Amino acid sequence: MDVQSIILAAGQGVRMHSKLPKILHPLLGKPLVFYAIEAAEKVTHTSPLLVIGHGAEAVRQTVGERVRYVLQEQQLGTAHAVQQAMPLLKDGPELILVTYGDMPLLTSETLQHLIQTQQQHCGPITMLTVQLEDAHGFGRVIRSANGNVQAIVEEAQATPQQLKINELNVGVYCFSRDWLLLALPQVPLSPKGEYYLTDLIGLAVAQGLSVAALTLAEPHEAIGVNNRLHLAEAAAILRRRINRHWMLNGVTLEDPDTITIEPEVQIGQDTIIAANTHLRGKTTIGEDCIIGPNTIIEDSQIGNRCQVFASVLEQAKLEDGVDVGPFSHLRKGAHCAQGVHIGNFGEIKQSYLGPHTKMGHFSYIGDATIGANVNIGCGTITCNYDGTKKNHTEIGDEVFLGSDTMLVAPIKMGKGARTGAGAVVTRDIPENALAIGVPARIKNINISE
Secondary structure (H helix, E strand, O other): OOOEEEEOOOOOOOOHOOOOOOOHEEEOEHHHHHHHHHHHHHHHHHOOOEEEEEEEEHHHHHHHOOOEEEOOOOOOOOOHHHHHHHHHHOOOOOOEEEEEEOOOOOHHHHHHHHHHHHOOOOEEEEEEEEEOOOOOOEEEEEEOOOOEEEEEEOHHHHOHHHHHOEEEEEEEEEEEHHHHHHHHOOOOOOOOOOOOOOOHHHHHEEEOOEEEEEOOHHHHHHHHOOOHHHHHHHHHHHHHHHHHHHOOOOOOEEOOHHHHHHOOOOEEOEEEEEOEEEEEOOOOOOOOEEEOOOOOOEEEOOOOOOOEEEEEOOOOOOOOEEEEEEOOOEEOOEEOOOOOOEEEEEEEEEEOOOOOOOOEEEEEEHHHHHHHOOOOOOOOOEEEEEOOEEOOEEEEEOOOEEOEEEEEOEEOOOOOOOEEEOOEEOOEEOOOOOOEEOOOEEEEOOOOO
């Protein structure tokens, strides 16, 4: 059977005390709602319907075209939200999956199990439940003597005896579309002036229809984010889940409690991640690397057998066998070819360093193309900005830059050229020439002679 997903995400999230809509708050590098969208996409193989309300324009700008939007102009409860989406589904898939934009821990595997249960069920509803000693404010699942689901009782309306029940309603459902279309208009108005999906359980039972319940194997999947404490709780669980995955797939995490690996990161076998390391965005790391401690890598590509120690990489690329750090910063566009060495307190941006080039310490390379086997002496700086625009520096293979060399771009140095310590280079230097002084003068046209 085909399945259509509806994700409810119209609430204001007042307990977040934020200008930002709740579902857009970041969780391990992604907006909260993205987790619900991705889980739904995996099981339905189609774009979810996202019911939005508060902060609708901000949600549209962030989420983009990966979903179809339904606007709930007045937030009149969960059943009302689903009803806003139903005109789009009159001739659609046979099953309707309803989830929430603030439940990031609910997995696609659980949703698939829920759908399969409903496919095998003769009644119109399969619901998710969870067994918890602390009810977290969830409604209680009321069953008959023979174990059939009879109703959901919200905590505020529950009797003392019902409050002792520890089977709770998660609020996630898989419905028969045809039954749902007829039942939604029958949902009564609650004392709070809203229409709730939970009342559909009682309606189905009153019609003599069966309601199936699937109990979560992992109770933490039921966690919804209503405040920043919940956000931190969800982040901790998600970190543990991701870290466990990588450790079971051949990656060593030396201190998992201090390591953050975001969901889209990829890591090769036999790589070691040391303490206090944060891997963010679409970072990929090859095999046999040592990353950290005290390292941040974001949206970067790291080859095999690389070492990055106590440094920051942002949108950078390291080919195989590169080592970086400590205390270096590779910014957007930094590209280190095979075997490059970047020592302590080096900074690179929008530059290519050729194979086996060495930049030992205290240097800045920006907007430059540097050849192979170049020695970048301590304190070397590419003076790439003239106050109006950025200018390019080109360094040939086997160049030797003496300590404290200033390269005033635009500038070119030919293969095998050298600079003396403290040289301020303001014009091109030909191959195999030596430049010294301030401003630098060519001392010897051909060093090799």
